[in-house]
Every structure is written in structure tokens, then in C-alpha cells.
Amino acid sequence: MFISGLLTISFVSLSLAQPQLHPNSLRSREDGPVAVFADPSSTKSVMPTYTPPPPPPKTRRLGHAIVNNNCDFPVYLWSVGTNVQPVQNLNPDDSYDEIFREDPNTGGIAIKISTDVDGLYTSAPQMVFAYNLSYFKRRGDNGEKVWYDLSDVFGDPFQGYPISLTPAEPAIHWQTGVPPSGSQVRVIASWTNLTLSLC
Numbered sequence: 001m002f003i004s005g006l007l008t009i010s011f012v013s014l015s016l017a018q019p020q021l022h023p024n025s026l027r028s029r030e031d032g033p034v035a036v037f038a039d040p041s042s043t044k045s046v047m048p049t050y051t052p053p054p055p056p057p058k059t060r061r062l063g064h065a066i067v068n069n070n071c072d073f074p075v076y077l078w079s080v081g082t083n084v085q086p087v088q089n090l091n092p093d094d095s096y097d098e099i100f101r102e103d104p105n106t107g108g109i110a111i112k113i114s115t116d117v118d119g120l121y122t123s124a125p126q127m128v129f130a131y132n133l134s135y136f137k138r139r140g141d142n143g144e145k146v147w148y149d150l151s152d153v154f155g156d157p158f159q160g161y162p163i164s165l166t167p168a169e170p171a172i173h174w175q176t177g178v179p180p181s182g183s184q185v186r187v188i189a190s191w192t193n194l195t196l197s198l199c
């Protein structure tokens with residue numbers, strides 16, 4: 001037939017050009033430019049086993065902001081960037097967890113906590129666990145960092161109860177739930193989990 005004659009002719013010319021090429025390679029060539037090389041010791045063609053590696057994964061590892069309610073009363077939490085996320089009711093022993101996120105407008109996130117169900121909207125005493133992500137270049141310590149800070153506004157909702165935010169250097173540990181004077185801003189590698197423990 002004309003087709004097989006053509007194939008034979010092209011095989012012959014291919015053989016002349018590339019004596020290593022196996023006849024089976026002609027079938028593969030119809031599927032596209034996949035090179036199939038003959039195993040000289042066998043009549044079977046050896047399919048290439050190499051597959052290109054997938055693109056490298058994005059290696060950005062981000063930690064979590066975690067709030068543990070160890071109090072024996074419920075607390076109410078709002079994660080606030082440009083928008084206020086729905087209130088989270090944390091009963092005793094409940095936890096809140098979010099992966100560090102960025103806000104295109106505010107830059108940072110404020111996790112606001114009240115013991116009052118409408119506390120965010122009634123200016124009740126609130127604890128504010130604020131953070132942002134940013135690159136921080138320092139000799140021997142490059143990479144993405146999370147800056148974080150713990151403060152109270154409109155009063156101290158956890159007065160009388162211990163509060164801690166870990167890890168932190170220097171430590172953030174409010175023995176009686178009242179912030180000390182001075183800056184509470186800390187910075188650490190952004191893959192670190194930060195845990196705020198209430199009571």
C-alpha cells in the first residue's frame with residue numbers, strides 16, 4: 001500500500017540517518033515527537049522512563065495564629081482586616097486557629113477578643129492580638145517574619161486572669177491580665193505558630 005510504502009521509505013531514510021532508531025519508533029512518531037530508542041539487545045523498544053519533575057512547590061511556610069480559651073467562660077473573637085470576619089464563639093476549652101494572612105489594605109490583621117457577645121461593636125474591653133507579615137533583612141537573619149503585638153483597648157477584658165502569648169522574646173506573660181507598660185511588639189520567623197492562651 002501507498003502508506004506502508006511511504007513508511008518503509010521513511011524508515012529506510014531514518015535508518016540511514018540514525019541507525020540506532022528502532023522500527024517501532026515509527027509508530028511513536030505518529031503520536032508526536034517522542035523519541036523512542038531501541039534496545040540493541042532486544043527487538044522490543046524501550047520506552048523512556050524519564051518524566052520531567054513537577055515545578056517546585058511554593059516553599060512559603062506560614063505559621064498559625066492560635067487562641068486557646070482556657071477560661072471557664074465563653075469569649076468572642078473577630079479577625080479583622082479590611083473586613084471583619086464573622087464572630088467566633090469560643091466556649092471554655094475551644095480554640096481558634098488561622099494561618100497567618102495578609103490584608104492588601106491594612107497590611108496586618110487584628111484578632112480582637114471580648115468577653116461580651118457584641119463587644120466589638122459596643123466598645124467593650126477588648127484584647128487585640130495584631131500581626132503582620134513582612135520581609136526583614138538583617139545580617140545572618142534574612143527571610144519572612146511575622147511582627148506581632150498584644151494590647152488591650154477600652155479596658156482589660158481578662159483582668160485577674162493570666163494571659164500569655166508564646167513564643168515571645170522577651171516573654172509576653174500578663175500575670176493578672178493587665179498589660180505592662182512599654183512596647184509589646186515582637187518579631188519572629190513567619191513559619192512559627194503563635195499561641196495566645198487566655199486564663
Ligand SMILES: *[C@@H]1O[C@H](CO)[C@@H](O)[C@H](O)[C@H]1NC(C)=O
Nearest residue numbers: 106107108132133134147185
Ligand atoms: C509590621 O509591623 C511592624 C511593627 O509594628 C512595622 O514596623 C512594620 O512596618 C509592619 N509591616 C507591614 C508590612 O505592615
Ligand SMILES: *[C@@H]1O[C@H](CO)[C@@H](O)[C@H](O)[C@H]1NC(C)=O
Nearest residue numbers: 063064066097191192193194
Ligand atoms: C502549627 O499549628 C497547626 C495548627 O494547629 C499545626 O497543624 C502545625 O503542626 C503547627 N506547626 C508547628 C510547627 O507546630
